[in-house]
Amino acid sequence: MEPAHEFGEETDSAGDNGAAKVQDRLQKRNQARIDDVERRKEEKESQSVAEEKLEYFSSTFKREQMCIEDLLSGCSGADQGVVNQRLEEATIKIVQLQKFLNDSVLFLTQYELRQAQSALQKLQGSLAEIREKALPKKKFAFRARTKVADKVSEQETDSAPPYCTPPADLGEVVRGSSSKLFGFSNMDNQYLTKTSEEINKRDVLLSHLSNCKVRLYGSPSTLHLKHIDKCEILCGPVATSVFIDDCRNSTLSFPCQQLRTHSTTDTQVYLHVTSRAIIEDCHGVSFAPFSWSYPTLEEDFNVSGLNKDSNNWNQVDDFYWLAAGTPSPNWTTIPEADRKTNWDP
Amino acid sequence: MGLLTILKKMKQKEREMRLLMLGLDNAGKTTILKKFNGEDISTISPTLGFNIQTLEHRGFKLNMWDVGGQKSLRSYWRNYFESTDGLVWVVDSADRLRLQDCKQELSTLLLEERLAGATLLVFANKQDLPGALSKEAIREELALDDIKSHHWCIIDCSAVTGENLLSGVDWLLDDIAARIFTAD
Numbered sequence: 001m002e003p004a005h006e007f008g009e010e011t012d013s014a015g016d017n018g019a020a021k022v023q024d025r026l027q028k029r030n031q032a033r034i035d036d037v038e039r040r041k042e043e044k045e046s047q048s049v050a051e052e053k054l055e056y057f058s059s060t061f062k063r064e065q066m067c068i069e070d071l072l073s074g075c076s077g078a079d080q081g082v083v084n085q086r087l088e089e090a091t092i093k094i095v096q097l098q099k100f101l102n103d104s105v106l107f108l109t110q111y112e113l114r115q116a117q118s119a120l121q122k123l124q125g126s127l128a129e130i131r132e133k134a135l136p137k138k139k140f141a142f143r144a145r146t147k148v149a150d151k152v153s154e155q156e157t158d159s160a161p162p163y164c165t166p167p168a169d170l171g172e173v174v175r176g177s178s179s180k181l182f183g184f185s186n187m188d189n190q191y192l193t194k195t196s197e198e199i200n201k202r203d204v205l206l207s208h209l210s211n212c213k214v215r216l217y218g219s220p221s222t223l224h225l226k227h228i229d230k231c232e233i234l235c236g237p238v239a240t241s242v243f244i245d246d247c248r249n250s251t252l253s254f255p256c257q258q259l260r261t262h263s264t265t266d267t268q269v270y271l272h273v274t275s276r277a278i279i280e281d282c283h284g285v286s287f288a289p290f291s292w293s294y295p296t297l298e299e300d301f302n303v304s305g306l307n308k309d310s311n312n313w314n315q316v317d318d319f320y321w322l323a324a325g326t327p328s329p330n331w332t333t334i335p336e337a338d339r340k341t342n343w344d345p
Numbered sequence: 346m347g348l349l350t351i352l353k354k355m356k357q358k359e360r361e362m363r364l365l366m367l368g369l370d371n372a373g374k375t376t377i378l379k380k381f382n383g384e385d386i387s388t389i390s391p392t393l394g395f396n397i398q399t400l401e402h403r404g405f406k407l408n409m410w411d412v413g414g415q416k417s418l419r420s421y422w423r424n425y426f427e428s429t430d431g432l433v434w435v436v437d438s439a440d441r442l443r444l445q446d447c448k449q450e451l452s453t454l455l456l457e458e459r460l461a462g463a464t465l466l467v468f469a470n471k472q473d474l475p476g477a478l479s480k481e482a483i484r485e486e487l488a489l490d491d492i493k494s495h496h497w498c499i500i501d502c503s504a505v506t507g508e509n510l511l512s513g514v515d516w517l518l519d520d521i522a523a524r525i526f527t528a529d
Contacts, residue, residue: 106350203439203476221474224442240474241371258391260371262416276390280417317393319417 054112057104061116064097068123075130083134090127094120183224187212191345194218196236196296200303206233213345217294219303223254234292234343237272237304251340253292255306261285268334271313274306279331280319288334289313292343361406362521365425365463367454368435369447370414373470376504377435378411381514386505391415395425405518419450426459430525431466431517436487438469438477438501448487455494464520465497466513473503496520 071090075083101116108116183205184192189212194204196218206214207226216223216235223238228247235242238256247264255272261279271277272290279285289311301308314333321328366374375396379386382398392413399408412418412425434451437443454460467489469480480501484490489499498516502509 201475203441205442221476222439243371258371260391260415275388278391278393278415280415317391319393319413319415322393 236300372435
């Protein structure tokens with residue numbers, strides 16, 4: 001028994017010993033784990049900045065929001081000058097708040113971000129509303145004034161020069177080198193033509209024409225039409241842009257890269273455009289695909305570099321009609337039955 | 346704080362500039378922007394509204410705003426003035442007829458208080474066209490030498506070929522950087 005006992009004791013003591021060791025080890029491991037957690041916590045704290053705490057953000061945001069709301073609510077009943085000043089201040093504050101939010105995006109959760117954004121949107125909405133309510137006169141006056149200002153500057157550029165210098169077009173053409181920009185101007189009741197030798201790769205200007213028929217056989221670099229009335233103007237492929245300004249009761253036809261139409265009424269355009277056509281301040285402009293042809297047309301297409309297969313004649317952007325969804329009332333397409341097919345002069 | 350957040354933070358601190366590109370319609374603003382960004386320029390149509398591109402160049406982050414130049418849009422230009430570091434004024438060098446218009450619009454723009462600190466780069470664009478005026482002629486026509494309120498420079502370029510676009514933007518960056526990044 002003895003040895004057995006001894007053995008038993010031995011095993012017992014070994015067991016005791018083992019258990020103690022295990023406990024010890026466990027404790028150590030636990031301690032290490034706790035230390036580790038502490039260390040990580042500290043590390044995290046040392047890295048995070050006070051400004052990046054959620055509480056800081058929400059309290060600052062709330063405070064600013066309240067402040068802006070106060071500003072806005074103080075607008076009702078106050079007089080014009082005060083309202084103006086308050087609105088100005090509110091606008092600045094909203095912008096600052098937006099910036100603060102942007103800077104804080106990094107450490108915000110999706111939810112807080114959404115909340116803050118919608119709060120900002122609401123502020124902006126009520127700012128706009130109050131501005132509308134408080135200063136309606138200013139708004140309309142502002143619009144009218146810009147229009148008038150536009151008109152005035154237009155008139156200035158268009159009509160002021162005649163008082164001091166010869167007509168604007170003429171004066172500028174003369175001052176610029178007239179060899180580069182040329183065409184016809186100040187004509188009535190004429191049949192006018194140009195050949196490709198005359199116009200290829202040049203800027204062509206037709207201005208102050210009425211009751212004329214014009215045929216430009218060739219590929220100019222740009223084509224400018226100004227102050228045209230009751231004319232029929234056909235032109236070969238224009239390498240870049242066609243500008244139309246103040247044109248009435250006329251029929252035009254050309255291929256081009258871009259078409260820019262201004263202040264034009266009751267005019268038909270038989271168009272090949274590889275990029276886009278736009279109209280601005282126009283009414284009664286109608287479009288149909290380019291259908292004129294002459295013997296060297298193909299050749300001129302090659303000179304111009306235009307793609308003969310891409311024609312966006314019926315995609316017209318109206319800069320005076322920005323409502324999406326509703327088509328502009330200022331232009332139409334010409335129904336197929338009404339399109340002109342005979343271009344003989 | 347993970348690696349991603351650190352990276353994000355670093356990015357935010359990166360040097361950023363806001364460039365505003367204006368000029369009459371058909372000057373080539375969108376074409377310059379797209380060419381500079383290496384995009385296709387054959388299908389560009391007149392800009393209804395505006396385009397924004399953010400691109401990296403020489404370690405700067407450039408926010409380039411290209412706003413339509415049609416007459417009806419010019420009254421909206423003012424909405425884009427805020428915190429502009431550089432103004433790029435694009436001129437169609439072949440458009441002799443409207444150089445006076447162009448001069449008028451530019452001088453109005455330079456009176457604008459919110460653009461007071463901005464550097465002005467004038468691009469005499471479309472130099473590839475046979476009828477284009479030289480940059481000296483444009484400088485004279487636009488009376489650039491009378492501008493005392495802004496740092497300015499005129500560069501002849503062609504958006505179609507890409508010629509001189511880089512050197513223009515480089516000048517602009519240098520001038521702006523010298524002004525706003527002297528602190529670091």
